[in-house]
Amino acid sequence: MSISLLSFELTDTHRDWLIDRPLTILSYIVVAVLLRYVLHKVIDRMTKPRPTVDEDTSTKRSILRPLQERAARNGVGIGDPAVRERRIQRAQTIGSVFKSGVSIVVLAWVVLQTLATLGFNVAPFIASAGIAGVALGFGAQNLVRDFISGMFMLLEDQYGVGDVVDVGDAIGTVESVGLRVTTIRDIDGTLWYCRNGEILRVGNMSQGHAVAVVDVPVAPTANVDRAQQVAFRAVLDTVERDDLAAFVLEKPELLGVNSVTAGAVTLRLTVRVRAGKQWAVRRALTGAVLEAFDSSGIESPSLMLAPVAGA
Template sequence: MTMTLPFTDQPPACITDDGSWCQQVYRLTENEWLAASADWLLARPLRILMILALAFLVRFVARRVIDRMTNGTGERTPALLRPLRERAPQALGALVSERRAQRAKTIGSVLKSIVSFLVFGLAFILILGELGLDLAPIVASAGIVGIALGFGAQNLVKDFLSGVFMVLEDQYGVGDVVDVGPASGTIESVGLRVTTLRDVNGTVWYVRNGEILRVGNSSQGFAVAVLDLPVAHGTDVDKAGEILARVGKEAAAIKPLSDDLLEPPEVLGLEKITNEGLTVRMTVKVRPGRQWATQRALRARIMAAFEEAGIAPPLGRIQPPNGP
């Protein structure tokens, strides 16, 4: 009884291809099976390793470039932010650097994720091609899975995209005083999915970016301190206006209040009349975020000046109750 060998006595035809792996392996080993399988055993694994090595190298270089573009020292603006519009008020002082660093870090994180997805995605497709797999069904299946995930995670995608545009457009940043609808307060951090802010009571609010339909930012450009001063009926409005103008002029020359004023206070005069009394209004343009401190300081000075001039508050003074 004789055994039949899986290979014929004839060597594989590929050994005649000059420079082929098959020819090289056959010359070294004179083994027909190894020569015929050289493409699968050596050539394809080496090409796959080269694809992976090149993918990791490209990803490493791209991430290093992104890191260099997002790093800023001191007052230096990161290179990545220079082409983008920046609305950070200089009144924030040290927070400006922190705001820039966080914004650059967030944009850099997005770019790194995109680079990793593109590089490894392309490498995965090339490796599948080296293995001889038909890519059409795989691409179709990936598309169906992507659509299903998109529907299932649409809120997450919505939050993420909203966060990306908020960071790119610099709608707000660390240190800004904002009103985002569900909550208002000072921004502590801006993420791609959630914005964190703290209100005047110290409560920390986590607001999903996709749920923010409008943003009122009180820390960009300038702010206006509006003072509505109530006075009693029968008050000489012209006299009250003179007192407001005098106090505003004095405040514009007194530090540190004068540092917050961008323009001299403007007396608008009588604002409204109610059953309780009259309201006189004065406005002043101030640095962003300093309107509330300016209102408190000016209101204290104005009320003291009104009292000194004999201008009564609405309905007169509240008298303490008589004893029994």
């Protein structure tokens, strides 16, 4: 009699706590795990190109397709190691952010549903979370701004690892791109940590194409027309060299006299080259023009030296 009464009491009084509610909570956990798994797979599909033989079709549905299309327009193959490394870096960063966001949202949903199932009033928790979020937003608004700016920089592909950029306070090569900080190594070797929210403008010298600008001075007494002919011929011959031809995109242009001062007349020539190669091409062309001037007898500007004190 006591055993049957105990069974009746357990079944009637504790069924809700021992069977119904645990099963409900378990179902929420299972749904959350499955939802997180599916969403993570979708994010992986969107951000990570699938390696196949045909690279064009393997990345057709990737969220990184704009980077590939831009590289193709610039004459750079999407199989180029630099492009692939940059694509992978962006995919890892963007995918990591999306996955973290999904995990946080799913976890918050499971916690709220579990509390509601256990009989707690979740409305105060939601209100407290809203107030805490507002307070956190005011207290960490710079951090939030850095993260948002970093997301847009990655999505818009403003720059990537290996690019030479000018962000105002720092000019150099990008070594890493994060959601909060971008690190840039300048020509002196100094590593700059730039907060993304503080970067107001970006000059990227490694995207698309570049222009190698060659300014060469000649003496005011020199024959300017002949100097231009000699300089242009030297540039045309130099861009056909094997070590430079692959970098040159268009035929060089002679712009003529760029400036005139009391001590020199400066001639300017330009040539469109691949991004990041403008400095090497400019050095080679400048050296070639100066050698051509020397061999052709084109006068160089004289150096006006100030007298030494006490001389």
